[in-house]
Amino acid sequence: MNKGILYMIIAGFLFASMNVFVKMLPNIPAVEIVFFRSLISFIMSFAYLKYVGVPVLGNNKKLLIARGAVGAVALTMYFYTLQNIPLASAVTMQFLSPIFTSILGVFIVREKVHPKQWIFYVMAFAGLIIIQGFDPRISIQMFIIGISSSIFAGLAYNIIRKINKTEHPLVIVFYFPLVTTPLTGLYSAFNWVMPVGSEWLILLAIGVLTQFAQYFMTMSYQSEDLSKVASLKYLTIIYAIGFGYVFFDETYNWIVFSGIGLILTGVILNVWFKNKLSKVNR
Numbered sequence: 001m002n003k004g005i006l007y008m009i010i011a012g013f014l015f016a017s018m019n020v021f022v023k024m025l026p027n028i029p030a031v032e033i034v035f036f037r038s039l040i041s042f043i044m045s046f047a048y049l050k051y052v053g054v055p056v057l058g059n060n061k062k063l064l065i066a067r068g069a070v071g072a073v074a075l076t077m078y079f080y081t082l083q084n085i086p087l088a089s090a091v092t093m094q095f096l097s098p099i100f101t102s103i104l105g106v107f108i109v110r111e112k113v114h115p116k117q118w119i120f121y122v123m124a125f126a127g128l129i130i131i132q133g134f135d136p137r138i139s140i141q142m143f144i145i146g147i148s149s150s151i152f153a154g155l156a157y158n159i160i161r162k163i164n165k166t167e168h169p170l171v172i173v174f175y176f177p178l179v180t181t182p183l184t185g186l187y188s189a190f191n192w193v194m195p196v197g198s199e200w201l202i203l204l205a206i207g208v209l210t211q212f213a214q215y216f217m218t219m220s221y222q223s224e225d226l227s228k229v230a231s232l233k234y235l236t237i238i239y240a241i242g243f244g245y246v247f248f249d250e251t252y253n254w255i256v257f258s259g260i261g262l263i264l265t266g267v268i269l270n271v272w273f274k275n276k277l278s279k280v281n282r
Contacts, residue, residue, distance in 0.1 A: 014213035016239030040207025068179025077149035100154030127262025
């Protein structure tokens with residue numbers, strides 16, 4: 001098997017496993033989970049940057065800090081949805097972020113959106129409406145939080161697009177925990193829920209799994225053409241459906257499955273079409 005494809009499959013499995021562990025901590029506030037995840041990532045990222053000799057502070061500090069702050073909001077909202085709605089639904093809603101990345105990119109990086117892409121956007125949003133409308137486990141509040149998470153993630157990706165030519169990729173990765181750790185730590189200090197027993201190990205696993213998942217995803221992008229491996233990220237949905245059934249006894253009716261399918265189809269077609277346009281314009 002191609003190394004790039006194998007790395008992405010591993011990354012998807014690790015991210016999916018991390019999602020399961022987050023859902024196993026319903027009594028720990030999402031902000032606190034993000035704090036532990038960021039603290040572990042901060043330590044591992046800082047150590048690796050020092051090891052490879054890359055300056056840790058970067059050049060465009062304002063945008064790097066903004067990326068970290070926006071990412072912190074997105075991740076906290078995402079973890080909150082993981083804790084409160086079915087696993088696959090939370091993951092699927094988060095995968096709308098490429099759609100919001102494109103839409104926000106029109107205003108932030110002057111990205112041009114082809115008319116055909118709006119068809120894919122409508123497909124994805126139609127699927128979203130189906131999921132919310134036909135799954136009583138997803139309240140309007142959770143629906144809004146899930147969508148907001150994707151919007152903030154899309155904003156974070158656009159900030160990365162503005163700085164990726166001037167900043168080392170490892171520095172961009174490092175700034176997320178650099179900003180997120182003190183922000184979530186300050187909030188958690190006043191709203192602390194003490195983990196007990198195995199919850200400490202689960203929190204540690206969340207941080208370590210995320211770090212290795214990001215490593216394998218980066219390796220995948222470096223080993224293979226982006227258009228060939230990007231769509232493999234959506235295997236996480238399959239993992240989420242399986243893990244949700246095995247660990248949390250979550251099932252879906254065929255209408256909700258069709259909504260999930262519409263979202264995935266719209267997002268994947270949008271990614272495929274953008275890759276196709278970029279090749280034509282080279």
